[in-house]
Amino acid sequence: MKIKKVLKIIGIIIAVLIILVLIHTIRNYIIVTDLQSKISNYQDSKNYHIKSVANSNDGTTNTKIDYYRKDNKQAIFIERNTNGEIVKLSIYDNGERVDTFTETQESKTAKLNSGEMMPINIYNYLETDNKWQTFLGCINARIKTTNLNGKEFYTVKEFLSSTSLTSEGEEIYIDKETGLFFKSIESDIISERYYEFDKVEDSIFTEPDISEYTLNEID
Numbered sequence: 001m002k003i004k005k006v007l008k009i010i011g012i013i014i015a016v017l018i019i020l021v022l023i024h025t026i027r028n029y030i031i032v033t034d035l036q037s038k039i040s041n042y043q044d045s046k047n048y049h050i051k052s053v054a055n056s057n058d059g060t061t062n063t064k065i066d067y068y069r070k071d072n073k074q075a076i077f078i079e080r081n082t083n084g085e086i087v088k089l090s091i092y093d094n095g096e097r098v099d100t101f102t103e104t105q106e107s108k109t110a111k112l113n114s115g116e117m118m119p120i121n122i123y124n125y126l127e128t129d130n131k132w133q134t135f136l137g138c139i140n141a142r143i144k145t146t147n148l149n150g151k152e153f154y155t156v157k158e159f160l161s162s163t164s165l166t167s168e169g170e171e172i173y174i175d176k177e178t179g180l181f182f183k184s185i186e187s188d189i190i191s192e193r194y195y196e197f198d199k200v201e202d203s204i205f206t207e208p209d210i211s212e213y214t215l216n217e218i219d
Helices: 002-039 131-140
Strands: 047-056 061-070 073-082 085-093 098-103 108-111 142-148 151-157 171-175 181-185 189-197
Touching (some): 002 142
Antiparallel strands (some): 047 189, 073 085, 142 151, 151 171, 171 181
């Protein structure tokens, strides 16, 4: 009789644990699918600006990126500050060729027709191939609501995505209203992103005066 009681208690405990895991997973699944649906409204945009800021925890490195897209035109401006040494990179893609301009404290150089430019797309950090994969990713995920400066985000850890290779312990912040990625915290880097849609004008793609730069030949 004692063995039966013990087995019954173990069975109840297992049943309770399964129910708790299901509740946890279903809650996460509802949140993730809702965010996936919301970000889909932005992924086909052809006119947007993404500002990205990344800082190392020790304060030695700061990287700012401004990416602009309008139809088949792209421009990206990168400023990297490492221990006070600043490097600026400006890349323009007019749909036919890509020109690159580099500025340091010592020089200003340019490369014309410098090759392809990789776009910065509206990236879904919770993307999966199908609903079953989403459900499986939600089992281990830890999702909670966080308020930053009066705005609500979901913080997500340990979500298994088919496209997002997050590092162990990385925490990402997803905007509740839009599904857009806002912030990530890794072991030594904090990154944030800001977005604008349908506000990019043609003037942003005007290249600087080439006469101010030393022209580098393409290898």
